[in-house]
Amino acid sequence: MKYFHVNLATMQKQAESKTHSCEVCNAKFSRKNYLKTHMRSHTGDKPYSCATCSKSFSQSCHLKTHIRSHTGERPFACDVCSAAFTTKASLNLHGRTHTGEKPHSCEVCGLAFTTTSLLESHIRRHTGEKPFSCEECGSSFIRKAHLKLHMQSHPGQKQYACDICGSSFTMMYMLKMHVRKHTGEKPYSCDLCGSSFRMKPYLNAHMRRHSGDRPYSCNACNSKFSNYSILKKHLRIHSGEKPYTCGECGSSFARNDYLKMHQKMHTEERPHSCAVCGSSFRTKANLNAHMHMHSGEKHYCQVCGSEFSYYSTLKRHMQTHSGERPYSCEMCTSSFSRKETLKTHMKIHV
CATH class of the missing domain: 3.30.160.60 (Classic Zinc Finger)
Incomplete structure (x- = not known):
């Protein structure tokens, strides 16, 4: 007392x-x-x-x-992983990534976060609020960090230039992340499989592939995704939005990487070559898929034990167990597990 x-x-x-x-x-x-x-x-x-x-x-x-x-x-270093920070408060928040502590929960969907600021940003995804506006063009954003990234698109805002390629950035840490593209540095490694990444968010998204955590859900078809950017791309399937247009033929695409793959059809460029047999491919993903033929690596279904050479094939196969049919016909009530099957079906309405 x-x-x-x-x-x-x-x-x-x-x-x-x-x-x-x-x-x-x-x-x-x-x-x-x-x-x-x-x-x-x-x-x-x-x-x-x-x-x-x-x-x-x-x-x-x-x-x-x-x-x-x-x-x-960065005078404040983590005793667990040696990550360093400019303030003690940032170090304390980082410590929660090791302890798993997430004391701030969303009342709408139940997702939990390490800080109140992350929770507040997340809630804006539900409310649609975008309080950070660009004074140059009027674009608005959920987070201040997203506004800062957007500001790079306006001239006169980039102070930090890359000595290798001349690209410039508004903030020093953006330049540092960019330089890793040239040096190949990938300081963030997965403890489970050894994969390494240039940025911590890429590692976090990768870790969800191991844990199976898919916290982002599509309101239209209930498909779940490991990160918000993938969900955002998926939503274009339902909206039909195709913001990326080919300057050669006018074809439009839902994703920028689809446009880049398409543009290689005009140039016939195949920059990714197989070191074993010399076959060349337009994309690295196609080369990686091809390499399974040489390595003999298999992907196994945990439900029935079936084996597949490609992860994408296993993913499609899993829909036979889950019954998931994310591709729906707008003309009738039919739905399908594969986009190709939906396209074939659409011909009966033409």
Whole structure:
């Protein structure tokens, strides 16, 4: 009980010591300089400027943290995986990736997140709110990070240039990730299969292939996906949206990678060659699929034990067990497990 009374007395003393009040919001502070710093949140005053990029901040500690984005200094290192961060708060949040702690849950779909900011961003996917708008073109985004990425599309916004190819970026960390394309550096590795990736989000998405976790669902057909970008591409099947158009023949596609594959038909380019037999292919995916013929690697169905040379074939086969038919005919109520079968069916309506 003595310990409780000591803390209560301390708290009362601290409350009594807060004699400096904000005239705008009535917040109280124990020191006049704390109040002075707080007032900048109302006035917008940012007296601390970065000598490198001219960004300004309301507090000197915020400027100090920002400067690390230029110098690359990351003084707070993780004891588990050696990842390093510019602030102690970022390190503490990172620690949850090891402990698995996700204390913030979505009341709509049940997904859990490590931080309140991630939860707030996620909720906007349900509400459709996009509070971050581009002053140049009016485009709006769910997260501030997405707006920053978008700003690269406008001239005069790119300060960090790649010495190898000349590409430029708005932020230093974007340049660092880009340079890995040239160096081949892939610092994020999967502990289960050894695959490595340039970016941590790519590793996170990859890990869901092992865990089977598919938290993103299609409202139209209930198909589930391991990451939101794949769901977004899938939704175009239902909407019919094809935003990527070929400049040669006018064909349009739902995905940019489909357009790139198509464009190689015009050039007859086949840059991916098999080291075993010399066969060449338009895409790396086709080459990888071809290599299974040489390696003899098989993919097994965990339900019936059937084996397949290609993972895509196994994936189609699994639909015979699940009964999933994601491709529906708009003319009648028929649905199919494969897109090719739907196309064949559509001919009876023509």
